[in-house]
Amino acid sequence: MRTDSAAAADPLVHPLAGRRVLVGISGSIAAVKLPLVVSSLVQCGAEVRCLVTPSAAQLVSPVALASLSRNPCNLDADQWSHRAARPLHVELAEWSELVLVAPLSATSLGRWVHGLADSLLASTLLATEAPVLAAAAMNTSMWISPGVRRNWELLQGFERVLPLGPTAGLLACDRQGDGRMAEPQQLLLALQCLQLWGWQRDWAGLRLLVTAGPTREPLDPARFLTNPSSGLMGVLLAQAARLRGAEVTLVHGPLTVDSQLLEGLACVPVQTAADMERALVRLQPCADAIAMAAAxxxxRRQQPLPHKLTKEELSVELASGWQPVPDLLAGLVSRRHPGQRILGFAAQSGDVLAQARAKWARKGCDLLFANPIDQADAGFGVNSNHGWLLGGQGGEQRIEPGSKLAIAQQLLTALRP
Structure with missing residues (x-):
C-alpha cells in the first residue's frame, strides 16, 4: 500500500486523485517541461504512465520519467514483444482514463489526424477511447504553415479531444511568436477540467465577463483597506469557461495565485473599486454573462491622504472620513441588456443561507452563490469550497464540498445563457 502524499490526495480537492493518466510526449523542446507535469500529477494522487517518442527521448530522460511516475516509461521499442500477451498500444489505450499529449508536435499531429499507426504514440491515440488533452508546441513558422493549420482544424472535430493551442512568447529557437506550449499549471488545470466536465464546448460563441480578487482602498501611501481574497475562484471560473469555448475577459484586483493560471485570458488589472466599476461599465455591453466573483x-476614504500617517494620527483618521463603496453588483443588474445573465457571490459567516436569501432578493441578479468564510474548508485562501446556489431552475441548490474548480463547472452550467 502506498503511504506517500499522492496516495492520500483528497479527490474532493484534487479531481485527478485516483485517475489513470497516460502522458504521451512527442518531439519538441517543450518536452523538458513534462517531468514537472508528471511529478505534479503524482502529487495530486493520479496514477501515471508515460509514453515517449524516439525524438522526445533525446530531449527528456525516460529514466527520469519512470522514476517520477513510479511506472516504467514506454518506448517504441516496447510496442511488440513475444513476452507480452497483448500489443502495448492496446493495453495503454484501455488502461488510461485520461490522456495528455504534450507537447504535440507537427509530426505527431499529422500522424494522428490522418490515421497513421506507425509509432507507439500514434497507435495508442488511435486505439484509446479515453478523453485526450492535446497541447501543441512548435516553431512559429511550422505552426502557421498551411499543412499544420489544416491538421489542427481537423483535430477540432475529433470526439473526446480537448485541443490546447500554443501561446505567444519566446521560443527555444529565439523567435518571438505563437508556438509556445501551455505552461505546466495550465496543463494540470485543463486535465482537471477534462475530468470534471469533458471536452464539450457548450460556451462556444458566448462572451463571459468575470471579476476576481480583492480591491484595495488607500488610506495613505503606506496603508489600504482590503480583504484576504486570493482571486482563485474567479480565475478558475474564467479558465473553465475558456476551456468550454467562451471568450473570457477577467477584471481582477491584486491576485495571489500562480501567474500561469492567467495564461490565455484577456486580463484587465485594477486596484480600487472605482477602477473596477469603470472597467465594468466599459465591458458590460459586450458580455452575454457576468460572474461577479470579486471581493x-x-x-473607501473620501480622500486618501498624501502622506504617511503617524500611529497617533492613524487612530484619529480611522474613526472618520470613510464612505460606502457603490454596490457594483447592483450597478451591473441596473445596466444589463435583455438576455444578459448575472451571477453574484456572497461570502458569509454564521447562517449562510438566511443571509444569502436576503442578499439575493436585494441584489436582483439571476444567480447568487453564497459560501461560508468561517469554516476551514471554504472561503478565502483554500482550494475547496461549498455553499448554496440561489436562483435558476434549482431554486435553492446545496453545493456540496468540493474543489473550487469543480464548483466553477457547476456555476458555469447554471449561468450559461
Missing amino acids: VADH
Missing part, C-alpha cells in the same frame, strides 16, 4: 471592499 470588493465595502468602504
Whole structure:
C-alpha cells in the first residue's frame, strides 16, 4: 500500500486523485517541461504512465520519467514483444482514463489526424477511447504553415479531444511568436477540467465577463483597506469557461495565485473599486454573462491622504472620513441588456443561507452563490469550497464540498445563457 502524499490526495480537492493518466510526449523542446507535469500529477494522487517518442527521448530522460511516475516509461521499442500477451498500444489505450499529449508536435499531429499507426504514440491515440488533452508546441513558422493549420482544424472535430493551442512568447529557437506550449499549471488545470466536465464546448460563441480578487482602498501611501481574497475562484471560473469555448475577459484586483493560471485570458488589472466599476461599465455591453466573483471592499476614504500617517494620527483618521463603496453588483443588474445573465457571490459567516436569501432578493441578479468564510474548508485562501446556489431552475441548490474548480463547472452550467 502506498503511504506517500499522492496516495492520500483528497479527490474532493484534487479531481485527478485516483485517475489513470497516460502522458504521451512527442518531439519538441517543450518536452523538458513534462517531468514537472508528471511529478505534479503524482502529487495530486493520479496514477501515471508515460509514453515517449524516439525524438522526445533525446530531449527528456525516460529514466527520469519512470522514476517520477513510479511506472516504467514506454518506448517504441516496447510496442511488440513475444513476452507480452497483448500489443502495448492496446493495453495503454484501455488502461488510461485520461490522456495528455504534450507537447504535440507537427509530426505527431499529422500522424494522428490522418490515421497513421506507425509509432507507439500514434497507435495508442488511435486505439484509446479515453478523453485526450492535446497541447501543441512548435516553431512559429511550422505552426502557421498551411499543412499544420489544416491538421489542427481537423483535430477540432475529433470526439473526446480537448485541443490546447500554443501561446505567444519566446521560443527555444529565439523567435518571438505563437508556438509556445501551455505552461505546466495550465496543463494540470485543463486535465482537471477534462475530468470534471469533458471536452464539450457548450460556451462556444458566448462572451463571459468575470471579476476576481480583492480591491484595495488607500488610506495613505503606506496603508489600504482590503480583504484576504486570493482571486482563485474567479480565475478558475474564467479558465473553465475558456476551456468550454467562451471568450473570457477577467477584471481582477491584486491576485495571489500562480501567474500561469492567467495564461490565455484577456486580463484587465485594477486596484480600487472605482477602477473596477469603470472597467465594468466599459465591458458590460459586450458580455452575454457576468460572474461577479470579486471581493470588493465595502468602504473607501473620501480622500486618501498624501502622506504617511503617524500611529497617533492613524487612530484619529480611522474613526472618520470613510464612505460606502457603490454596490457594483447592483450597478451591473441596473445596466444589463435583455438576455444578459448575472451571477453574484456572497461570502458569509454564521447562517449562510438566511443571509444569502436576503442578499439575493436585494441584489436582483439571476444567480447568487453564497459560501461560508468561517469554516476551514471554504472561503478565502483554500482550494475547496461549498455553499448554496440561489436562483435558476434549482431554486435553492446545496453545493456540496468540493474543489473550487469543480464548483466553477457547476456555476458555469447554471449561468450559461
